[in-house]
Amino acid sequence: MDDAARAREAAHEALADVEPDQLRDALERRILDAAVTPGVLALVTARAVDPEVNPDAVVDRAAGVQLIYEGLRLTRSVAHEEPWVTAPARETDIDADMDVLTADVLVSRGFSLLACTDAAAAAVEVVRAFGRDQTVRDREGTDPAAATALDRNLEIDALELAVVAGTTAVGGEPPEELLTYARELAADYDGEFPPPGRALPDATVDRIADISDRAVSATDR
Numbered sequence: 386m387d388d389a390a391r392a393r394e395a396a397h398e399a400l401a402d403v404e405p406d407q408l409r410d411a412l413e414r415r416i417l418d419a420a421v422t423p424g425v426l427a428l429v430t431a432r433a434v435d436p437e438v439n440p441d442a443v444v445d446r447a448a449g450v451q452l453i454y455e456g457l458r459l460t461r462s463v464a465h466e467e468p469w470v471t472a473p474a475r476e477t478d479i480d481a482d483m484d485v486l487t488a489d490v491l492v493s494r495g496f497s498l499l500a501c502t503d504a505a506a507a508a509v510e511v512v513r514a515f516g517r518d519q520t521v522r523d524r525e526g527t528d529p530a531a532a533t534a535l536d537r538n539l540e541i542d543a544l545e546l547a548v549v550a551g552t553t554a555v556g557g558e559p560p561e562e563l564l565t566y567a568r569e570l571a572a573d574y575d576g577e578f579p580p581p582g583r584a585l586p587d588a589t590v591d592r593i594a595d596i597s598d599r600a601v602s603a604t605d606r
Contacts, residue, residue, distance in 0.1 A: 391440060392424030393417075395448035396455075399494050411487045415455055420578035423543040424451030425585055426567070430551025430559075433593035438555050446550040449498030453508055454543040456491030457515050459484055461539060464519060503553035504546065511542045540578065541571040548593070560600035566592060 396416045403409040427447035431438050463484050492512065499508045518535040521527065527535075544567040552559040570585070 388425045388428045389421050391444055392421045392428060392447045392451055393419075395444040396421075396424065396451050399445075399448050399452060399498060400490070403490060403494075408483075408486065408490065411483055412490060415459065415487060415491065416451075419451070419455050421451055422574070422578040422585065423454045423547045424448060426450075426544055426547035426570070426589075427551040427554075429585060429590055430548045430563075430593055431554045432551075433590045434552055434557060434597045435555040436594075443551065443554045445498045446502060446504060446554050447547075449495045449502075449504075449508070450543065450547045450550050452491045452495030452498070453511060453546070454495075454539070456488045456493075456495060457512065457539055457543075459488040459491065461515075461519065461536065463488065464523075499550065502550070503558075504550040507546050507549040511546050514542055515539055537571070537575075540574060541568050544568070544571045552597075557597070560596060562600065563593060563596045566596060 393416060396419075397413060400409060400412045400416070403412060424447040427450050428440060428443055431443040431446075432440075463481060466481075496505075496508060499505050515538075518538050522532045522535040545564050548559045548563050548567045552563065570589070
């Protein structure tokens with residue numbers, strides 16, 4: 386099983402007991418159509434730092450990262466579209482309400498997977514940063530370029546969380562250079578991750594391994 390399939394399956398499993406069925410179906414559709422770049426990066430990072438790591442020891446963290454990102458991404462979309470204002474039809478209102486509920490469940494399930502890990506604090510900070518960014522974005526007078534930059538912070542923060550989750554899964558802390566690399570990856574995607582089926586450049590594992598090896602060497606001096 387490749388990393389994308391593994392991350393997606395773990396996310397599905399984390400949602401398997403959600404009720405009612407209509408809500409679970411909505412959640413599963415979101416994951417089926419999602420770009421799983423954050424979840425994949427968590428797996429890739431753990432393997433790059435420790436090539437012997439068992440993927441099963443990391444997959445729940447990858448799912449947690451993915452669910453938090455997908456929930457916040459949906460929240461951002463609903464907030465920008467303001468469906469209750471622009472389309473007052475009752476059916477549209479119900480769809481928007483379902484999106485909000487879906488987003489809440491995605492984020493909460495993601496938190497539950499990371500709550501007892503060393504990535505928990507980073508996960509909390511991602512959500513706090515998202516709230517701050519969207520509050521600033523919605524202020525009157527925010528120019529379009531600034532609003533776009535604030536929106537893109539979510540992708541940056543999600544990939545930073547992914548490398549934290551992956552590195553701490555094998556007993557380490559990500560060096561600053563690795564966090565910088567995560568930010569560079571997010572910038573390369575220009576605010577939107579690849580569609581399902583593609584996730585990360587082939588050289589990502591080698592780059593993360595190199596950064597981690599140099600960080601360890603510097604510590605051992």
